[in-house]
Amino acid sequence: MNIFVSGTLWLPSFSMNAVAVEFTEWPVSAGGNGHYYGITDSATDWQTAENLAISLGGHLASINSAEEQAFIETSFLVGEQAGRPLWVGLSDEAVEGTFEWVTGEPLTYTKWKSGEPNNTSGNEDYVAINWEHGRGGPLGTWNDCPVEGTPSYGTGTAGPYFALIELPGSPMPILKLTIRLSPESDSVDLCWDTQTEVVYQLDYRTSLQSGSWEALGGTVLGTGSEVCTNDPLAGQAQRFYRVRQLSE
Numbered sequence: 292m293n294i295f296v297s298g299t300l301w302l303p304s305f306s307m308n309a310v311a312v313e314f315t316e317w318p319v320s321a322g323g324n325g326h327y328y329g330i331t332d333s334a335t336d337w338q339t340a341e342n343l344a345i346s347l348g349g350h351l352a353s354i355n356s357a358e359e360q361a362f363i364e365t366s367f368l369v370g371e372q373a374g375r376p377l378w379v380g381l382s383d384e385a386v387e388g389t390f391e392w393v394t395g396e397p398l399t400y401t402k403w404k405s406g407e408p409n410n411t412s413g414n415e416d417y418v419a420i421n422w423e424h425g426r427g428g429p430l431g432t433w434n435d436c437p438v439e440g441t442p443s444y445g446t447g448t449a450g451p452y453f454a455l456i457e458l459p460g461s462p463m464p465i466l467k468l469t470i471r472l473s474p475e476s477d478s479v480d481l482c483w484d485t486q487t488e489v490v491y492q493l494d495y496r497t498s499l500q501s502g503s504w505e506a507l508g509g510t511v512l513g514t515g516s517e518v519c520t521n522d523p524l525a526g527q528a529q530r531f532y533r534v535r536q537l538s539e
């Protein structure tokens with residue numbers, strides 16, 4: 292079990308989001324793909340959920356086979372989650388009626404609820420699974436919904452929804468990044484607790500929609516206590532940060 296905490300800084304409004312997602316592997320030894328899956332700890336619209344998934348190194352989940360759907364149902368659609376719709380990475384926002392995975396994988400499997408997708412009111416381009424189960428329907432079936440989720444059609448169906456994230460590689464270890472506006476103004480202090488002899492790397496990006504993570508300075512050797520790095524923002528309107536542990 293690994294938890295990765297990602298910090299997001301928006302300027303000039305200056306608020307910071309930190310999210311923790313607990314991931315579960317679908318092991319190759321169990322017929323899986325070796326990917327890691329987890330559910331977000333808050334409900335959001337579909338686009339915010341996909342942005343968060345990208346910041347964690349993956350995407351909203353793609354369900355590519357009956358076996359993957361079954362793994363998700365038995366791992367996540369149980370207990371208090373059983374009645375919850377969950378966002379997955381399927382949408383027809385580009386071409387109405389043509390559903391595509393955000394990963395670019397082909398659509399090889401579907402489990403639509405009866406009568407779906409129906410594009411209600413011409414405004415349903417984003418897919419949630421398990422939408423119908425909260426009101427007594429079958430487990431796990433898919434529905435196209437507005438980006439904020441549907442207005443309530445019954446118990447548990449009202450948006451926004453929690454999200455199912457799929458990572459192609461193992462999640463990063465527990466690291467909590469604290470982001471503080473420096474008193475001198477146009478810069479931020481980025482601080483995290485370190486372990487002795489462990490090597491860390493801070494990364495940033497200016498958009499979650501395009502570009503990629505860039506190193507913010509060189510690697511940092513842990514000291515056994517909190518370490519801070521300063522980022523002179525140089526007029527950037529918005530930056531996203533993460534810290535990675537490079538060695539044990």
Ligand SMILES: [Ca+2]
Nearest residue numbers: 353354355457
């Ligand atoms: Ca998948």
Ligand SMILES: [Ca+2]
Nearest residue numbers: 383410415416
């Ligand atoms: Ca649609």
Ligand SMILES: [Ca+2]
Nearest residue numbers: 409410434435
């Ligand atoms: Ca629908």
